[in-house]
Amino acid sequence: MRIAMPVEFTSPSPANEVAENFARAQTFVICETESEKCEIVKNSAQNTTSGAGVKAAQIIIDQDADAVIARRIGENAFDIFKEAHLPVYKAEYVTVEENLAAFSRETLPLYVSPSPKGYRKRRGRPV
């Protein structure tokens, strides 16, 4: 399986940290779970003015990735991955290696929506 993660590094290393932001990360690391080989793909969406999420998701899909692990996922990218049947997992650990290990143990939670709709209502609080 090919697993994609946003990172801020230009050479792959298991100690690389997963980037905070998906669409505006500097690069993506794509890891083969069988061979344990990793490659780096430049994120040309990083500095785009409009639709970075759409473009970044397109890059991942064109790389034939099978799954994505990210800290945060925007609405547009989420929609694209959903349509492409690419599962997006929440990065719960700091590094690429730790998250890959958790992925293999099947302990990473799956994103079911990009972010909750509507502002949070407060219940039973005096106003």
Next chain:
Amino acid sequence: MKTLAVLSGKGGTGKTTVANALIRLAGAKAYADCDVETPNLHLLSGAPPLREVFDYHGMDKAFIDDSLCTRCGLCEKHCRFHAVKREKRVYLIDSAACEGCGVCEYVCPADAITMRPSKDGEVCLHQNKDTFVTARLRPGAATSGLLVTDVKERLETRTKEPMAILDGPAGIGCPVIATLARVAMALLVAEPSVSGIGDLKRMAATAQGFGIPLAIIVNKHDMNASRTREIRRYANEEGLFFAGMIPYDKRVVEALDKGGSILDVPGKTSRAVRKVGGTVLREFDKETKMDESTTKKHGPQRKEG
């Protein structure tokens, strides 16, 4: 970094005044002015010295090389933004109108049009023990949303502070949406008037989709007591946190003109601001703690080796 954004919908309700007071009350060491069209926070006292200036580039803009132009007029015909102007026989791009779509470059049979980077503004980093980021958008430039994102990212990468306060732009358009992205809580500064309430509601509607808890304060509450009650009622019905009220005080304007803060105005005004500010900051603390307990954002710590 957990951020608190100060917004309002309507302009001139006192966002910057309130943001400045919150920065002082919280002892915040990281803050930014996201009102990139009309930034003001740097005018108040205590802004750290300017350290670095970064150019901001928006969309590439079209450029016509007149020596290659065959005057066919296809660019003018296809541009939907009326950005191609003809002066006598020369075709020119009005860069204020150009949205950077690239259609003219595509249709030009003579390859006379190229898309080139255009400087649309600057991001200014101010730093001593505090980190303060502000920006200037070129007048008439579009794409201010990305400049806001740039400001926020500079702040996040230049400091490890756990909390930051953002002074937001007016309106509900793209700069506001860019400001709202990923903030932990938004404070809406409302004005007790029919228009203030109309704008407050539109602002709350815009915040939908961001899943951000909203708190409301009323500034200049004694200007109109019945509209203040209406805002309170609205907050109650919508489940927004009503944090308190600040009175109308002529001396605030004078204090700000001298580079001071609303906290420097003695008497009931600064007392009210301290009280409201304290309530807002306590609520912010509660929200950010709640956020941490429901999501394992940072996860278990790094393994050895």
Next chain:
Amino acid sequence: MNIAVLSGKGGAGKTFVAVNLTMVVPHALYVDADVEEPDGRFFFPADNLEAKDVTVGVPVVDPHLCTGCRKCVDFCRFHALSFINGAVRTFPKLCHACGGCMLVCPEGAITECRKPVGRIRAGRYFDHRLLFGELIPGEQTGVPVIEELLADIGEVEHAIIDCPPGAGCPVTACVQATDYCLVVMEPTRFGVHDFIATERLLKTLGKPYGVILNKSTSASTPGGQYCIDNALPVLARIPYDPAIASIHSEGKLVVEENEAQGHNFIDLRERLQKEVGR
């Protein structure tokens, strides 16, 4: 004559000046172009408003004609199109309606459908025609609404255009359609700072302008001083007065409720006519 009422700083009193000035200029058309915060409607209790949607064209791809060449996806600089599972998907929120994807599609598989981004309401209040523009919350830009509003003005003797704040692209769109700009300045340090940004824009666009000092706290303010230093015409001064603020906050017209301000706005009209006539 078309007059743009603007200000750098939000809340300086654009709507206040625009609605009250409209009332003292016979037959003047009022245009609310502050589409992000459309507040003009609160001051004119006009019923029977006629509403219409403002739409922009967004692409629709015919999957039977699409061959998957991805030319449209590669062309779009706004990334409003993507290619998933052998088909093109569109993101209307990102679309700027440039029409490029239709041009580059070799199969003619792309057409446009209309998507509403805002609304324009038209009405009357006594002898005044009214046009209110409004952006749908969550939409990114009000420029299409402003452009359609300006086109709806048509041939009129006098139009007062209540502009958006700031000095960005929506303001440029408004100013380009006018003969004279009335800049409302809050005479504070913030107000002066934001005024300078607006002034730079007006100089770039080559439009004549005059200043209204609103919420003047005293005879000497940073704003008043700026106008003296730069020899700018100050067409009116409105004091910082809780009574005025209170009338306005209820959605009432100050020229109808406060005699002194009634005279102040008539004086403004006279001075404005002289300035524009120059």
